[in-house]
Every structure is written in C-alpha cells, then in structure tokens.
Amino acid sequence: MQSDQHQQTRILFTDLSALLARIFERHGTSKEVAAILADNCASAQRDGSDSHGIFRIPGYVSTLASGWVDGKAVPEVTDAAPGFISADAKNGFAQPALAAAKDLLAKKARANGIAMLAIHNSHHFAALWPDVEPFAREGLVALAFVNSMACVVPYGGKHALFGTNPIAFAAPREGHDPLVFDLATSAIANGDVQIAAREGKQLPPGYGVDRDGQPTCDPKAILDGGALLTFGGYKGSALSMMVELLAAALTGGNFSFDFDWKSHPGAQTPWTGQLLIVIDPSKGAGHNFAQRTEVLVRQMQAAGQERQPGDRRYHQRAQSERDGIAISKQELERLQDLAGYS
Amino acid sequence: MQSDQHQQTRILFTDLSALLARIFERHGTSKEVAAILADNCASAQRDGSDSHGIFRIPGYVSTLASGWVDGKAVPEVTDAAPGFISADAKNGFAQPALAAAKDLLAKKARANGIAMLAIHNSHHFAALWPDVEPFAREGLVALAFVNSMACVVPYGGKHALFGTNPIAFAAPREGHDPLVFDLATSAIANGDVQIAAREGKQLPPGYGVDRDGQPTCDPKAILDGGALLTFGGYKGSALSMMVELLAAALTGGNFSFDFDWKSHPGAQTPWTGQLLIVIDPSKGAGHNFAQRTEVLVRQMQAAGQERQPGDRRYHQRAQSERDGIAISKQELERLQDLAGYS
Structure with missing residues (x-):
C-alpha cells in the first residue's frame, strides 16, 4: 500500500533549516526572524518532536498570510x-x-x-x-x-x-x-491531538471533552468545539x-x-x-x-x-546527525512547493 | 459510641499557639524556634490542614527526643x-x-x-x-x-x-x-497516608505500592516498606x-x-x-x-x-477565627500532657 510518495528520505539539518528559512521569508517574515524560526523548527524535526517540527509549517504559513502575526x-x-x-x-x-x-x-x-x-x-x-x-x-x-x-x-x-x-x-x-x-x-499536547485527528486515530480516555463538555476519545470532536482536560x-x-x-x-x-x-x-x-x-x-x-x-x-x-527526561530527543538527535533527518518524500516536496522551488 | 473524649471543643489561635510553643520548648527547642513552629502548626490546624496540624506534634516531639534535629x-x-x-x-x-x-x-x-x-x-x-x-x-x-x-x-x-x-x-x-x-x-501526601492508616481506611487505586513494588490500596502496606506513586x-x-x-x-x-x-x-x-x-x-x-x-x-x-486553590483553607480559617479552632477533648488533653500541664 505504501506509495513512492510515502517513502522516507534523509535531509541534513543545515539543508532543512535553509529550506524552512526560505519558506518563512517567502511568506512574510524578515530574514532574521526566518533564520530563528527555521532553526527552531528544524531542531524539533531533528529531535523527533514530530508535533512541533515541519508539521507546524502550514500553520505558520497560514498565520502569516492572515496578517495575525507580524513576521517582521x-x-x-x-x-x-x-x-x-x-x-x-x-x-x-x-x-x-x-x-x-x-x-x-x-x-x-x-x-x-x-x-x-x-x-x-x-x-x-x-x-x-x-x-x-x-x-x-x-x-x-x-x-x-x-x-x-x-x-x-x-x-x-x-x-x-x-x-x-x-x-x-x-x-x-x-x-x-x-x-x-x-x-x-x-493531558495531551494540542499538536498530538491534531496528528491523531489527521491519522484517524482515537485517543485514550481522560484526555478531552466534546463541544457539550462530555468525555470523548475522538480527536476531531475535541478539535471541533471540544476541549482538553x-x-x-x-x-x-x-x-x-x-x-x-x-x-x-x-x-x-x-x-x-x-x-x-x-x-x-x-x-x-x-x-x-x-x-x-x-x-x-x-x-x-x-x-x-x-x-x-x-x-x-x-x-x-x-x-x-x-x-x-530528554533521552528520547538526544537519541533521535544523534541518529539525525549521523544519518540525516528522516522525512517523507511527500513532506519534502510540500516544503519545496512552499519554498517556491517547484 | 462517641465517648466524652471524642467530643469537640474550641480553642483560640493564640491559646493553641502558646500551648504548642510550650510543648516545643519543653521538648528541646529554643524559645525563638518554639514560637515559629507553634505559629506554623497552629495555622495549619486553624485552616483545616489536618495532616500538618497538631497531628504532627508527636512526630516533632519524637524527633527532638532522638537528637536528629537541633531545636536550638x-x-x-x-x-x-x-x-x-x-x-x-x-x-x-x-x-x-x-x-x-x-x-x-x-x-x-x-x-x-x-x-x-x-x-x-x-x-x-x-x-x-x-x-x-x-x-x-x-x-x-x-x-x-x-x-x-x-x-x-x-x-x-x-x-x-x-x-x-x-x-x-x-x-x-x-x-x-x-x-x-x-x-x-x-499522588497523595504522606501525612494523609498516615491518617488513613490510623483510621483503618483504604486508599483509592494508583496511590502506592507495597514493599514488593506491587500496587496496593492499604496505607499500612505503603508505610511498611512500600512507596507512593x-x-x-x-x-x-x-x-x-x-x-x-x-x-x-x-x-x-x-x-x-x-x-x-x-x-x-x-x-x-x-x-x-x-x-x-x-x-x-x-x-x-x-x-x-x-x-x-x-x-x-x-x-x-x-x-x-x-x-x-486556597478557598477551603480561607473558609476554615474564617470559621476558626470566628468560633475558635475545633479540636477533640482527647487531642487537647494529649497536648496538655505534652506541655506538662497534667
């Protein structure tokens, strides 16, 4: 079932950071802000903090486009x-x-x-x-x-x-x-609820309530007017x-x-x-x-x-520094699109 | 079943604090230390912090007697x-x-x-x-x-x-x-485990383990070589x-x-x-x-x-300041004994 698009590839930290900086700057930040956010986001991706890595890029782009935040x-x-x-x-x-x-x-x-x-x-x-x-x-x-x-x-x-x-x-x-x-x-990070919703997974009990304040294990119900505990x-x-x-x-x-x-x-x-x-x-x-x-x-x-605490990140960091940062080809192409490389 | 000994009486903060100070000093603290600890302990009793009020006095006395702490x-x-x-x-x-x-x-x-x-x-x-x-x-x-x-x-x-x-x-x-x-x-304060053990009550699940590291609801098993979570x-x-x-x-x-x-x-x-x-x-x-x-x-x-947070203590404090601090006659007699008044 795995298509070519879902295949993993590897990218060096400096290359990912440069790619992300280009995305930030292209979507409205200053060069200085782009460099800081790119380093931060690439670090999270490098360390396996999936919910705070490149997963966040569309949110950054959409926010900058909305005029809500001043990227400069x-x-x-x-x-x-x-x-x-x-x-x-x-x-x-x-x-x-x-x-x-x-x-x-x-x-x-x-x-x-x-x-x-x-x-x-x-x-x-x-x-x-x-x-x-x-x-x-x-x-x-x-x-x-x-x-x-x-x-x-x-x-x-x-x-x-x-x-x-x-x-x-x-x-x-x-x-x-x-x-x-x-x-x-x-009880759970918002980013992890978003990831669960995107992947169609259920959450364990005790994490959230739906829009009526009733307990739910459905991440979409939590995001759709519900709340976390x-x-x-x-x-x-x-x-x-x-x-x-x-x-x-x-x-x-x-x-x-x-x-x-x-x-x-x-x-x-x-x-x-x-x-x-x-x-x-x-x-x-x-x-x-x-x-x-x-x-x-x-x-x-x-x-x-x-x-x-921190061990899992350091372990992932060492692996990323040795082999490059794991990223799916599809995700990399999406980033390249956002950077205007396609 | 309730004997005269278990009947509640009321004591003014200043009187309880003076009584506790006499106990501390009589059991080895300086006058200065006695005043500070007595005020602290009487405040907890006044505010309904039962596990840190006069419940702690025998522990203080026993510790001072052991030479473990320098009360002066x-x-x-x-x-x-x-x-x-x-x-x-x-x-x-x-x-x-x-x-x-x-x-x-x-x-x-x-x-x-x-x-x-x-x-x-x-x-x-x-x-x-x-x-x-x-x-x-x-x-x-x-x-x-x-x-x-x-x-x-x-x-x-x-x-x-x-x-x-x-x-x-x-x-x-x-x-x-x-x-x-x-x-x-x-998951629970040590003092509350001691109170539950004294009163023969069981604890909810998830609070502790016994001496073999196995989950237990028995406060005595937690205190007897077990541990809290x-x-x-x-x-x-x-x-x-x-x-x-x-x-x-x-x-x-x-x-x-x-x-x-x-x-x-x-x-x-x-x-x-x-x-x-x-x-x-x-x-x-x-x-x-x-x-x-x-x-x-x-x-x-x-x-x-x-x-x-804090509301319950302030509510109890106001009541204690209005009516005096609730204490059983038996507890008061014990304190008077420790103070050398009997």
Whole structure:
C-alpha cells in the first residue's frame, strides 16, 4: 500500500533549516526572524518532536498570510531591573524576543544569582524545550512557562479557558547532555491531538471533552468545539493556572482566553506571553550542581527508571546527525512547493 | 459510641499557639524556634490542614527526643549575590531559617525584580503554603519547593527515591485573599497516608505500592516498606525530579535518599533543603498583576470551577477565627500532657 510518495528520505539539518528559512521569508517574515524560526523548527524535526517540527509549517504559513502575526517585528528589550528583563515582541514571534534578550538574561543570572525574562505581545507556536536547553549547556538552570489558546477546561469546569500551558525545565548534568523536560499541563499536547485527528486515530480516555463538555476519545470532536482536560486532575489544573499567571499576567501578555482571531481567518498562533527564569547555581552551597544532577540521574537509573527526561530527543538527535533527518518524500516536496522551488 | 473524649471543643489561635510553643520548648527547642513552629502548626490546624496540624506534634516531639534535629539551631544567612540568599539551617528546622531571611528576600525581590532563598541543612515537617502566602500578601509572587524523604517511586522505577516533594505557589489577588496552592507531586501526601492508616481506611487505586513494588490500596502496606506513586504519571515524576534538583542540589541540601536516620530511632523530620523564588510583578509590563489575577479567577468561576486553590483553607480559617479552632477533648488533653500541664 505504501506509495513512492510515502517513502522516507534523509535531509541534513543545515539543508532543512535553509529550506524552512526560505519558506518563512517567502511568506512574510524578515530574514532574521526566518533564520530563528527555521532553526527552531528544524531542531524539533531533528529531535523527533514530530508535533512541533515541519508539521507546524502550514500553520505558520497560514498565520502569516492572515496578517495575525507580524513576521517582521523587531522586539523591544527593556532592562527593567537588575534581575528583570521585559521584552515586547511587538506582535511577532516569541523566539526572536528570546534571541534578542538571552545573552543579557544569562549575564544577569550570573551577576544576581537569578534573573528572569518576561516576554509579552508574542506568539509561541513551537516546542518549549529549545528555549531552555541552551542555558543548561552554559551551566545554568532554566525554567520556562508559556500560555497558549483556550483549549483546556479548568478542573471541575465546563468550558475551555487555559492553554495547553507547558512548563519546561533544564539542568546541567556533568559529563552528559542536560536534563530537560517540556511538559504540557494538558493531558495531551494540542499538536498530538491534531496528528491523531489527521491519522484517524482515537485517543485514550481522560484526555478531552466534546463541544457539550462530555468525555470523548475522538480527536476531531475535541478539535471541533471540544476541549482538553489537564493532566493529573486538580493538581495539573492548578499548575496550568500558575502558567497563565506567570506567562501572561506577570509579563503583561494576553491570557489564553484574551485574544480573538476571528477577524484573521487562518490564524493559528496564540498571541500571549512567556516567562523564563534562569538561575546560576555556582553562587551558593549548591555550587557543585551539575555533579549532584548526575548523582540523582544515577540513582533514578538504579531505581529502575530506564529513560530520563530528554533521552528520547538526544537519541533521535544523534541518529539525525549521523544519518540525516528522516522525512517523507511527500513532506519534502510540500516544503519545496512552499519554498517556491517547484 | 462517641465517648466524652471524642467530643469537640474550641480553642483560640493564640491559646493553641502558646500551648504548642510550650510543648516545643519543653521538648528541646529554643524559645525563638518554639514560637515559629507553634505559629506554623497552629495555622495549619486553624485552616483545616489536618495532616500538618497538631497531628504532627508527636512526630516533632519524637524527633527532638532522638537528637536528629537541633531545636536550638541558629540559622546562618549569607547574602550570596544581589538576588541570591543562601541559608544554612544548621541541622535545625527550615522555618526559622526562612524567618531570618524573609525580609531580606522580599527586599531583594523588590530591588532586583526576582530573588531566591536557598535553604540547606534543614528539616521541613510542615505544610508549604505558610511559607509562600505572606509574600503574596505583600503583593509579591512566590514559589517554593521542598524535598523530603525517599517514599516515592520515580516513573517506571521499582523503589522509592523521591520525597513527596511539594510545590507551593502564591499570587496576590486584588480585593481578596491571595491565590495559593500547595501540592505534593506524589499522588497523595504522606501525612494523609498516615491518617488513613490510623483510621483503618483504604486508599483509592494508583496511590502506592507495597514493599514488593506491587500496587496496593492499604496505607499500612505503603508505610511498611512500600512507596507512593507520583501524581499524573511521568509528568508528576518529572516535576518531582525537578523539586529534588531545586530544593536539594541547588541549595546544597540532601536529596530525599541522601540521609540515614537509623541511628536516631524516633526521627521523623526529613533532613533536606528548600528553595523559595520571589518575584516583584510591579517592575515590568505586568505591573497590574493583582488585577489580572482577579480577572483570571472570575473567568475560572464563569467556566464552572467553583472552588479556587486556597478557598477551603480561607473558609476554615474564617470559621476558626470566628468560633475558635475545633479540636477533640482527647487531642487537647494529649497536648496538655505534652506541655506538662497534667
């Protein structure tokens, strides 16, 4: 049954990134924004984060076409206090704002012990782990929070209010890649619901409700006016609420229910905010932090936890770097079309 | 069946706090430490946090008698960096270290936008919400993490490694008490397992395993060499791991599996660390934070979430302040015995 179109091919990271950058720029971003988003999206594809890789490209293109987001926005970074950077993404994407502020953020964390970057007026349509991993590679500890669009029901509630609201964490680990997790506070990520719907698969129970607030396993019913549930019942709901407060209220960004994109058909990127907290562990009694992380990981392995957070991504990354990034011929042709190469 | 002994009586907060302070001091703490722990414990009892109220007193007494904790320790507070306070609790309780550093922590948060307090060499045997709520009453946002003792199995693992590792969060809310949650990353708090065991009740499925790593609903089997599970599967496990890193590795404190109290029979207080992060929202574009919190809460109510995090405690607090704190005559007599009043 497998046609030639579904055959896999391989592409080098630099080639995929260049192809994606051309797509972004051709559909309305500046050269600078294109390079940042392309690197981010190619990284997700390289690491096997399928729901945040090239799967997202049509959404980016459709959003840019709708005029909902400014692909040429130049973020404005304000040094608000010794440990507090405020960034206005100017209705552009969050990643260029982070790129503009990240060196200052790391510098402030090293000078003060802890510092934060509050981004508002921003769109985040990607995985969150790429935002924190680089800090851990510099020996820093990083936490990130981003809210999205109303698609998750608060615990005990009847309609969607929260976004999928992920929390990402990265910590250096001596002699190894950093320990990194990126977890949606929803029971499932929105991208994975979209993939299940596209592939015609059912979801396990407990992930979502339909438009009447009734439990459903049908991803299409969830996407068609239904909503997701939080993970872990009331605890996940409390954490999702915290993400709304940290990523939106604290930054001056929109809550997940604040914006209305009805006048921009095709818009898919949530217009919200993002908070990053970065800590320098070298200052206090925990100065041997990376060694302690390694001690903890070894104990987790000894307790029988075979796979650590981030392991699957690093494994896929190593394979992609060795063999090239796996992509179906059909997907590659679609990207080439979007890049204007056909 | 109800004997006179089980009849409820009422006690004023100040009277309960004075009674508890006398118990602490009589069993080996300094006057200063006694006052701090008594206020903390009486607050939990007042707010209906049964598993962290006077239920904990025998554990405190037994721990003090064992020589495991220094009830007279004077914490050493170090101004490590503009946003970073390091506190050595000197094998004493964590709350006196927090009390010694909290004004400086709030001051640093206001000056820098964000600041943190890393406490190590400390024992925390109480609820975590009392550590964060006061900051929110000053208009600040606070996060706290504390690890405890190995009683939780990492996801996919076979034996206990993590503590119940709670995360607490407090945010100011305009015109109302702060929004506060305090959630164990275990599926259930250890104190609640102890209460269920004492009362001979069974637990719901998914909360713990027995000494052979097999699922069990028997709280006694969990306490007798068994272990708890994390809430929310691998996501709760990732958060519990993060708490180990933030509360122990970053502070220089013990991991939950690091200490061995076998040579101190009767010891019950985990000898670990605690991290507090405090943020001043007034610095950036989110300066209207308390109003935004109120907007979010109203939307949560409109979505059908009737009870907000902290509501039950505030309701019980108001009732206790009006009528006095409910306590059984038997419990009160036990406390009076411990205070040497009989």
